[in-house]
Each structure stands twice: as structure tokens, then as C-alpha cells.
Amino acid sequence: MLSVYNINVWYGAIHAIKNVSFEVNDGETVALIGANGAGKSTTLKTLSGLLRSRSGSIKFMGEDLMHMPAEKIVQNGLVHVPEGRRIFQQMTVEENLDMGAYTQPKESIAENLERVYAQFPRLKERRRQVAGTLSGGEQQMLAMGRGLMANPKLLMLDEPSMGLAPILVEQIFEIIESLHDAGTTILLVEQNAQMALSVATRGYVLETGRITLSGTGQELLHNDDVRKAYLGG
Amino acid sequence: MEFLANLINGMSLGSVYAIIALGYTMVYGIAKMLNFAHGDIIMVGAYICFCAVSYLGLPVIAGILLSVVGCTVLGIVIERLAYKPLRSAPSLNVLITAIGVSYFLQNAALLIMGSDPKSFSMILSLPALHLFDGRLTISATAVITILACVAIMVALTMFTGRTKMGKAMRACSEDRDAAQLMGINVNSTISMVFAIGSGLAAIAGVLMCAAYPTLMPTTGSMPGIKAFTAAVLGGIGSIPGAALGGVLLGIIEIFARAYIGTQLADAVVFAVLIVMLLIRPAGLLGKPVNEKV
Numbered sequence: 001m002l003s004v005y006n007i008n009v010w011y012g013a014i015h016a017i018k019n020v021s022f023e024v025n026d027g028e029t030v031a032l033i034g035a036n037g038a039g040k041s042t043t044l045k046t047l048s049g050l051l052r053s054r055s056g057s058i059k060f061m062g063e064d065l066m067h068m069p070a071e072k073i074v075q076n077g078l079v080h081v082p083e084g085r086r087i088f089q090q091m092t093v094e095e096n097l098d099m100g101a102y103t104q105p106k107e108s109i110a111e112n113l114e115r116v117y118a119q120f121p122r123l124k125e126r127r128r129q130v131a132g133t134l135s136g137g138e139q140q141m142l143a144m145g146r147g148l149m150a151n152p153k154l155l156m157l158d159e160p161s162m163g164l165a166p167i168l169v170e171q172i173f174e175i176i177e178s179l180h181d182a183g184t185t186i187l188l189v190e191q192n193a194q195m196a197l198s199v200a201t202r203g204y205v206l207e208t209g210r211i212t213l214s215g216t217g218q219e220l221l222h223n224d225d226v227r228k229a230y231l232g233g
Numbered sequence: 234m235e236f237l238a239n240l241i242n243g244m245s246l247g248s249v250y251a252i253i254a255l256g257y258t259m260v261y262g263i264a265k266m267l268n269f270a271h272g273d274i275i276m277v278g279a280y281i282c283f284c285a286v287s288y289l290g291l292p293v294i295a296g297i298l299l300s301v302v303g304c305t306v307l308g309i310v311i312e313r314l315a316y317k318p319l320r321s322a323p324s325l326n327v328l329i330t331a332i333g334v335s336y337f338l339q340n341a342a343l344l345i346m347g348s349d350p351k352s353f354s355m356i357l358s359l360p361a362l363h364l365f366d367g368r369l370t371i372s373a374t375a376v377i378t379i380l381a382c383v384a385i386m387v388a389l390t391m392f393t394g395r396t397k398m399g400k401a402m403r404a405c406s407e408d409r410d411a412a413q414l415m416g417i418n419v420n421s422t423i424s425m426v427f428a429i430g431s432g433l434a435a436i437a438g439v440l441m442c443a444a445y446p447t448l449m450p451t452t453g454s455m456p457g458i459k460a461f462t463a464a465v466l467g468g469i470g471s472i473p474g475a476a477l478g479g480v481l482l483g484i485i486e487i488f489a490r491a492y493i494g495t496q497l498a499d500a501v502v503f504a505v506l507i508v509m510l511l512i513r514p515a516g517l518l519g520k521p522v523n524e525k526v
Contacts, residue, residue: 050410074416086411088404099404102397103416150416 001026001185002047002078002154006056009039009046016042017053018209024154029176029186031196031217033230034206040189041083043206044156047187048080049073061153075103077153083162083189085143089132093123096131096142100149108151116145119175137168144175155179156187161195173199193230197221205230234368239491240484245375245444247483248382252437253460254467254475255389256430262406262470263426266327270311270334271434272457277338278304278435279442279452283351300435308431309424317420335454342450350449353442374443381440385433386476393472402426406470459486462506468519477517 002024009017017039024030032040045051047058049070058065060078068076088096097116101109117124120141126134131142140160147155157176161169173195180186180199190196197203200217205226213220220226253275260268278300285296315334319327359373393399404412405422413419441456442448459482467478482502489501509516 048414050413069418070413071416071418074414080414082411082414086408086414088407088411090407091400091403095400098397098400099412099415099417102401146415 001061002187003059004043004047004056005058007043007046007053007058008055009042009051009053011042016209017046019056020206020209020211021056022204022211022214024185024187027183027185028201029180029188029199031193031200031203031220032187032189032206033191033193033196033203033220033226035230036191037208038206039209040206041158044080044082044158044187044189047073047078047156071103074150077151078156079147079150079152079154080156081143081147081158081160083158085139087131087134087139087142087146089130091131092127093129093131093134093142094127096146097123097127097149100146103150109149112149112151116148119148119178120145137164137171140164140168140172141175144172148179152184154185154187156189158189159191160188161190161192169195193226194221197226234365235491238369238371239487241371241375241379243484243487244480245378245483246487247463247480248378249437249441249444249456249479250460250463250483251382251476251479252385252433252440253456254463254479255385255472256433257461257464258467258469258472258475259402259406259426260430261464263402264312264316264423266316266324267331267461268316268427268430269328269331269457269461270338271430272453272455272460273335273338273342274304274308274431274434274453275438275441275456276342276448276450276453277307278438279353279448280342280346280351281435282439283353283442283448297436297439300439301432304435304438305428305432308427308434311431312424312427317423339450339454346450348450350447353446353448372444374440378440378444381436382476382480385436386473389429389472398422398425459502462502465516466506466509468516471516471518474516474518 005021006019007017008015008019020043032043034040042051046053047065049065049068053066060076063076065073088099097113101112104112122138123142123145126138131139134142144157144160160172164172169192176186176188177199188196188200197217197220202216203214203220204211205213205220213223213226215223253271256271257268260266260271281300281303282296285291285299286293311334315330316327319330361373362371362376364371393403401412401417402422404415404417405419409419438453460479463478463482464475466482467474485505486498486502490498493501
């Protein structure tokens with residue numbers, strides 16, 4: 001579904017992503033794990049068109065994304081829920097969801113909205129509330145709901161558990177699993193390697209801009225190097 | 234009665250500031266830049282209307298329409314040529330470019346129209362209203378200006394609150410990258426905001442010259458700076474803030490002129506800005522947003 005081949009991304013003089021290649025197949029949940037600054041978010045931003053790779057190729061369902069404008073990439077079904085949620089704080093919950101459906105035809109918006117509200121009943125209760133007044137967990141749900149409003153073929157989640165209390169982290173991962181069970185293809189970026197690998201079909205380990213390991217979620221979870229570096233021994 | 238007359242004049246002048254300030258604040262909100270050439274768009278708008286009416290003999294309403302269309306196009310062109318290439322440049326570069334555009338427009342006007350002031354008095358020659366047995370006289374221009382400001386505010390509020398484009402505009406001004414991830418075309422949204430702001434500046438230009446009928450290449454700069462002050466007073470980036478700041482500033486200016494002295498009026502206006510920045514730096518309706526974790 002998505003195949004990334006040898007991409008290289010620079011921030012000015014800093015070579016942030018070095019010859020990264022990976023794949024996501026239809027229906028998979030793929031985890032991209034690694035420490036702070038390893039290049040996980042940079043990779044996602046390159047896929048969604050906010051940053052550009054200087055080489056290689058990015059193919060998504062047969063389309064070349066290397067030079068496609070960000071808004072076209074969303075239209076093609078590759079949807080990015082960014083790190084730090086980045087919801088529109090001064091808009092209401094429902095307006096945020098409307099923005100998520102910006103690329104969608106009018107007829108399908110109501111249907112999508114019902115689906116998102118069924119998945120996140122809390123958002124429905126608060127639909128007239130200004131998003132900046134939501135709690136951290138609710139804001140994460142809103143960010144994910146907003147992503148789902150775009151009818152993603154592949155949903156990219158960047159650090160969905162960041163800054164949340166453990167009980168909320170569990171709740172967010174339950175939601176990720178239920179999205180996976182419903183057939184959504186997911187590319188998950190996480191520092192919480194334990195949680196991410198336990199829900200992932202496959203995973204990749206990113207270290208200082210390079211992919212150093214790959215395997216199924218379970219393989220990586222039991223890999224000694226991964227355990228030492230990311231799972232506390 | 235004198236108080237009431239001053240209040241109405243203040244509201245009328247304030248409405249002009251408010252309409253200009255709306256352009257400032259919307260452009261700041263979305264492009265995070267102070268478009269110091271905004272004041273000069275007013276001047277261009279007024280010249281277009283003046284030329285259409287006195288040289289081409291068009292009716293006033295056609296002159297106003299032509300001026301709105303002309304300024305809208307001018308706004309889009311300026312953004313495309315001067316500001317868009319600097320989208321990721323430091324904000325100081327953009328600011329200096331804006332000042333450059335401002336001088337460019339003033340000197341282009343000087344070259345084309347000459348330096349002698351043009352009299353704009355033939356616009357809006359409606360009879361004045363006489364109330365309270367003639368003790369209170371309100372000019373038709375003042376009434377039209379205030380009504381225009383109210384209409385523009387209502388239209389903008391509906392636009393930003395109800396329409397897809399308007400919401401996308403708010404989304405872009407809050408978080409440009411996130412808006413892009415929604416599939417919003419940020420470049421065309423910024424273009425649209427420049428178009429709206431410049432169109433409004435044209436209306437402000439015509440209204441202002443109807444009340445103060447001398448038109449020169451530098452006509453736009455002082456009202457431009459005052460409208461900028463109004464936008465900051467109300468909270469830059471906030472649409473209702475710009476309207477409130479503009480009207481307040483107009484009233485303060487007229488009262489200062491009437492009760493303190495003509496020479497000191499501008500000083501009072503800017504003193505209000507300084508006090509405001511000391512007490513409430515975000516402006517009257519501007520709100521600092523905190524990130525939640």
C-alpha cells in the first residue's frame with residue numbers, strides 16, 4: 001500500500017533521515033519506534049508532504065507522493081494525525097471535525113461524523129465546546145477523530161500517547177486496536193515501544209535517522225537489543 | 234448636543250479605522266505578518282474611485298465597485314509577488330518588504346497622479362440629517378460609514394463562522410501546518426485573505442475621502458498606522474477586536490480633538506496604545522492560549 005524507498009531529509013545542514021526504506025501493507029498496523037530525535041516525526045512529515053525528501057521514492061497506492069502538494073496527499077487517503085495533537089484550540093469540537101473532513105464530499109460528512117461520535121462518545125457530549133478547554137486525553141481523541149473524518153486509507157498517528165496518564169494511554173491503544181480490527185491501516189510512531197509493539201503487526205526501529213531493525217511486533221518485543229534500548233532491559 | 238455630535242463623528246471615523254484594521258488583523262492572523270502596505274491600498278482605492286468618477290464620468294457606485302475590484306486584484310498580486318516568496322523567511326525580512334511595498338505604492342501614485350491634492354468632494358452628496366429642531370446635524374457620510382462598518386462586520390462574522398472557506402481561514406491562522414494536514418490549500422487561503430483585506434481597504438478609502446476630501450499619495454499612511462494601532466488595541470488577530478479597537482480609537486481621537494486640542498489628538502491616540510500595551514499586551518479581545526497536557 002505504502003512503499004518508501006531510500007528517502008533522505010535534511011533540516012538545513014542536518015541530515016535527519018538517511019536512506020530510510022520501509023513498507024506498509026493493506027490492513028497492517030506498523031509501528032515505527034525509536035528514541036527522541038531519531039527521525040520518526042520527520043519521516044511522517046515527509047510522507048504527508050510537509051517536508052520533502054531529496055532522493056528516493058514514496059509510492060502510495062500507485063501514486064507518487066514525492067512532489068505532490070500536502071493537500072492532494074490528504075485527498076488520496078494518506079492522513080497524518082500530528083504529534084502534540086495540533087487541534088484548532090479556538091474552534092469547537094465539531095468545527096475541528098468539520099476541518100478534518102475538508103477534502104470530503106458534503107454527502108459523506110454526516111455519516112463520517114456519526115461514525116466518529118460512535119467511536120468517541122465523549123466528543124459528541126462536548127461537540128459545542130471550544131477545543132482548547134478539553135482535557136489532554138479528550139484532545140487526543142479529537143485529533144484522532146479529526147483524522148478519521150478524512151476517510152483515511154492509511155492513518156498515520158504520531159505519538160498518540162504522549163503526555164497522557166497511564167489509564168488514558170491504555171484507552172488510546174484500545175482505540176488503535178479497534179481501528180485495526182475494523183480494517184484501518186495504521187502507521188504508528190511511538191516512544192512507548194512496549195505498547196506500540198504489542199499492538200503492531202510489524203515494526204521498524206529508527207536510530208539517528210536510519211532503520212536499524214525490523215520484524216513482526218512480537219519479534220521486536222522479544223529482541224534483546226530492543227529490550228535493552230527501549231524496554232528497560 | 235455637542236457631545237452627541239462628537240460621539241457620532243467619532244464612531245464614523247472609528248468605523249473607517251475598523252474597516253482598515255480588519256484587513257490588518259486578518260492578514261496578521263493568517264500570514265503572521267504586519268502588512269504595512271495596507272494603508273497605501275486605501276489610497277490606491279480612493280484614487281481608482283476618484284479617476285472613475287471624475288475622469289471617466291462613471292456613477293459613484295460604479296466607481297466604488299471598480300475600486301474594490303482593483304484593490305482586491307492589487308492585494309492578490311502584491312502577496313504573490315512580494316510576500317509569497319518570503320513565506321519561510323524571518324519575519325523581519327517580510328516586514329521590511331512590506332515597508333518597501335508601501336513606498337512603492339506611494340511613489341507610483343506620485344508618478345501617475347502627481348503631488349497636488351485632489352478634491353474628493355463630489356462623492357456622496359446626500360443631504361445631512363437635522364435632528365432635535367436642527368440642534369444636531371449628522372452628515373449622511375457619517376451614517377453611511379457606520380452602517381457600512383456594521384454590515385461588513387456582520388458579513389465577516391457569518392463568513393468566518395458558517396462557511397467552509399471561512400472556517401478553513403480560521404484553521405490556517407491557528408495552525409498552518411495542521412491546516413495543511415486537513416487538506417486545506419494554505420497558499421490559496423492566504424491569497425483569499427489578502428483579497429478580502431484589500432477589498433475592504435478600498436471601501437475604507439472611499440468612505441474616508443468622502444469625509445475628509447483631500448486625496449494625496451500619502452493619504453493612506455496615517456490612517457493605516459492608526460488602524461494598525463486599533464488592531465493592536467483590540468487584540469491583533471481578532472476580528473471583533475479590530476472592530477472594537479477601531480471604533481474606540483475613532484471616538485478617542487474625536488474627543489481628544491474637541492476637548493483637548495487638535496494638535497494633541499494624535500498624541501493621545503498613541504498614548505492610549507502605549508498604556509494598553511503596558512496593561513494588557515494581548516489587547517482588549519486577544520487571548521493568550523495555553524497548551525494543555
